Amino acid sequence: MSKLAAAGPNADQIEFWNGEGGEKFVRYQNALDLMLKPFGDEAIRRAGVKSGEAVLDIGCGCGDTSIDLAMAVGVTGEVVGVDISEPMLARAEYMAAQSELTNVFFEQADVEAGPMHADSFDLAFSRFGVMFFRHPVTAFSNVHTALRKGGRLAFACWQALPRNQWVSIQMQAVLPLVPPPPPMGPEDPGPFSFADQERVRGILSAAGFTDIAVEPFDTEVVLGGMQVLDDAVDFSMELGPAASLLKDAPSDVRDQARATVRAALESHQTKRGVMLAAGAWIVTATKK
Ligand SMILES: C[S@@+](CC[C@H](N)C(=O)[O-])C[C@H]1O[C@@H](n2cnc3c(N)ncnc32)[C@H](O)[C@@H]1O
Numbered sequence: 001m002s003k004l005a006a007a008g009p010n011a012d013q014i015e016f017w018n019g020e021g022g023e024k025f026v027r028y029q030n031a032l033d034l035m036l037k038p039f040g041d042e043a044i045r046r047a048g049v050k051s052g053e054a055v056l057d058i059g060c061g062c063g064d065t066s067i068d069l070a071m072a073v074g075v076t077g078e079v080v081g082v083d084i085s086e087p088m089l090a091r092a093e094y095m096a097a098q099s100e101l102t103n104v105f106f107e108q109a110d111v112e113a114g115p116m117h118a119d120s121f122d123l124a125f126s127r128f129g130v131m132f133f134r135h136p137v138t139a140f141s142n143v144h145t146a147l148r149k150g151g152r153l154a155f156a157c158w159q160a161l162p163r164n165q166w167v168s169i170q171m172q173a174v175l176p177l178v179p180p181p182p183p184m185g186p187e188d189p190g191p192f193s194f195a196d197q198e199r200v201r202g203i204l205s206a207a208g209f210t211d212i213a214v215e216p217f218d219t220e221v222v223l224g225g226m227q228v229l230d231d232a233v234d235f236s237m238e239l240g241p242a243a244s245l246l247k248d249a250p251s252d253v254r255d256q257a258r259a260t261v262r263a264a265l266e267s268h269q270t271k272r273g274v275m276l277a278a279g280a281w282i283v284t285a286t287k288k
Contacts, residue, residue, distance in 0.1 A: 003086065004086070004109070010084070010113075010133065013084065013189060017083075017084050017085035018087065021085075022085040023087055026087050028238070029062045029091060033062070033225070034225030036064075036127060037064070038219050039127060039217065039282075040064065040065045040068065040127040042282055043125065043282050044065070044072060046282050047123055047284070048152070050073070050122075051074045054073075054079075054121045055069045055077070055080070055121060055123045056079075056116070056123070057069060057079055057126065057129075058126040058130055059083055059084075059129015059132070060082060060088075060089075060126075060129065061088045063089075063095045063106065065127045066092060066096070066104050066106070067095060067096060069104075069125060070096075070101045073103065075102070077103060078104070079103065079105070080106070080117070082109045083129070089106050089107075089108055092106050111143065112135055112136075112138050112142065113142075114142065115142045115145040116142060116146050117146050119146075119147070119148050121146050122151050123151065124143045124152070124154075125153075125155060127156050128156055128157060128158065130157060130194070131158070131189065131194045132189045133189060137203055137207050140206075141206075148287070149287060150288070152286055153284065153286070153287070154282070154283070154284045155282075155283050156280045156281070157280060158192050158195060158280055159218075159281055160279075161192050161195070163218070163278075163279035164192075166277070167191075167242075169268075170243075170261050170264070171241055172264070173242070173257070173260040174245050174246060174260070177253055177256055177257050178245045178246060178249055186199075187199065200214055204285050209285035209286065210286050213283070214281050214282075215281065215282050215283075215284075216279060217279070217280045217282045220275045220276060221276060221278045222274065223236070224236070224273075224274075225273070227272065229269050229274060230262070233258060233261055233265060236261050236265070237258055237261065
C-alpha cells in the first residue's frame with residue numbers, strides 16, 4: 001500500500017504506478033533497463049555529470065539511472081531519486097543495496113505536489129520520468145526551485161508514436177481486433193505527451209529555464225531486452241499501449257492478437273532479439 005495518497009491532479013498516475021503499472025515495471029525491470037539504457041546513457045553524457053555533484057533523478061523508478069549517476073558523481077557527490085511508485089522505489093532500494101553504493105537515496109514524492117529541497121542540486125535528470133504530470137509547468141517550476149543557481153536539467157522523453165516502432169508495431173497489429181482507445185489529447189499525461197518539442201520548450205521556459213535545447217536521439221532497441229521472439233511477444237502482451245487495449249479483451253481475441261503481434265514482430269527478429277526503431281528527445285536546459 002502506497003504512503004502517497006492517490007489524490008490531487010496526479011491521482012490516476014499515483015494509482016497506476018503504485019498498482020498494475022509499477023508492478024509490471026518491477027517484474028520486467030531487467031528487460032526494460034536493457035532496452036532503455038542507450039537513452040539514459042546519452043542523457044547522462046549530454047548532462048556533463050561531474051564528480052562531486054548533487055543530482056536529482058526525477059521519476060527514478062527502479063533506480064537504474066540513479067545508480068549510474070551515483071557512480072558518475074563518485075563518493076563526494078550524491079543522488080536523490082524521487083518517484084511516486086512505492087513498489088518501484090522498493091526495487092530501487094534493493095538495487096542500490098546490491099551495488100553497495102552509499103551516495104544514492106530514494107524518496108517517495110510527487111514532483112508536481114510541491115518544491116523539494118530548494119537550491120540543493122547541480123543537476124536534475126530523468127530517463128522517461130517527466131511525461132506523466134497533469135500540470136507540467138508546476139512540476140518543472142518545482143524542479144527549477146530544487147536546482148542551485150547555474151544548475152542544469154537533462155532528460156530523455158519520447159518523440160511521437162510513429163517514430164517509435166517498438167510501440168506502434170503492436171498497436172497496428174492489435175487495433176483491427178479491439179474497440180478504438182478513448183480519445184487522448186496531445187497534452188494528456190502519458191509516454192508521448194512531450195512528443196511536440198515546441199510544447200516542451202514552452203513548458204520549460206514557463207518554469208523559468210533558459211538555454212533550452214531539444215535534440216533527437218534515434219536508435220534501434222531490442223524489444224523488451226528479449227532475445228527470443230516469443231518472450232518479446234509476451235512482453236508486448238503485458239506492457240505498453242497495445243497491452244492496455246487488450247486488457248479486458250476476451251481470451252479468443254487475446255489469442256488472435258498474440259498471433260498478429262507475433263507475425264508483425266517476426267520479420268524484425270535478429271540474433272540479438274527483435275530490433276525496432278525508437279526515437280527520443282534529449283532535452284537540456286539551465287537555471288540562470
Ligand atoms: C516510464 S517510468 C520510468 C522509470 C525510470 N526513470 C526508468 O527509466 O526506468 C516513469 C516513472 O515516472 C514516475 N512518475 C510519474 N509521475 C510522477 C510524479 N508526479 N512524480 C514523481 N514520479 C513520477 C513513475 O512512478 C515511474 O516510475
